[in-house]
Amino acid sequence: MFVTFEGIDGAGKSTQAALCAEWLGGLLGDSNILLTKEPGGWPGGESLRDALLSGGLSDPWGELYVFLADRLEHVKRVIRPALEEGKTVICERYIDSTLAYQVWGRGLSLKRVNELIQWHNFPMPDLTLLFDLPLEEALRRMNARGERNELEGEVFLSRVREGYKSIAGEHDRIKVVDAALDVWSVHEIVRDIIARCLFQ
Ligand code: TYD
Numbered sequence: 001m002f003v004t005f006e007g008i009d010g011a012g013k014s015t016q017a018a019l020c021a022e023w024l025g026g027l028l029g030d031s032n033i034l035l036t037k038e039p040g041g042w043p044g045g046e047s048l049r050d051a052l053l054s055g056g057l058s059d060p061w062g063e064l065y066v067f068l069a070d071r072l073e074h075v076k077r078v079i080r081p082a083l084e085e086g087k088t089v090i091c092e093r094y095i096d097s098t099l100a101y102q103v104w105g106r107g108l109s110l111k112r113v114n115e116l117i118q119w120h121n122f123p124m125p126d127l128t129l130l131f132d133l134p135l136e137e138a139l140r141r142m143n144a145r146g147e148r149n150e151l152e153g154e155v156f157l158s159r160v161r162e163g164y165k166s167i168a169g170e171h172d173r174i175k176v177v178d179a180a181l182d183v184w185s186v187h188e189i190v191r192d193i194i195a196r197c198l199f200q
Contacts (some may be wrong), residue, residue, distance in 0.1 A: 004094040007131030008161050010138035011179045017092050019187045034082040037092035039070040042077045060106040075122055096167055104163025105156050127197050130168050131179035
């Protein structure tokens, strides 16, 4: 099974993905679980991750192409081999991040971005968990961690959040999780959703 974790910065994806991987490892065996993330989740991927997160790319199309280059390597070297070996893959951020950030956030054409995504025939997730929470709470969490991303203002992130909600409305594979709850309550919801999908 291929599961992706999505949401705006500060939604708690990393914590929940780690807890989920640990829980699934206990059920299915650690060697049957792969936990990975974008951008940069492949050997050598730090270079593209740094290019993307340093804020050095000024053209949104250029930024999109680097995210896609990162995904092509990640899929080829990490995700596809793991899926072919029958592993359950948990990936923090994937195609829906591109739609939410580059299309809804940066304003690129949905049609063109979708064409590029389809052209490359990326494997689609079986299940996507969208961690949704009010922007104020996400910003509060980022500030508390000293992680506030000054490059991406609040208006940008609120567009991204709206984008995610709109994308979720269009795909059955996307389940929205209330990420404002405490860590363990969210984890319980995650387990419920995945168990229903895995063991139905
Ligand atoms: P990261 O530090 O991994 O953020 P988080 O811990 O919140 O996931 O940074 C990833 C950033 O890259 C995040 O701001 C979202 C952005 N991003 C895109 O804009 N498009 C994409 O396709 C992906 C995968 C990420």
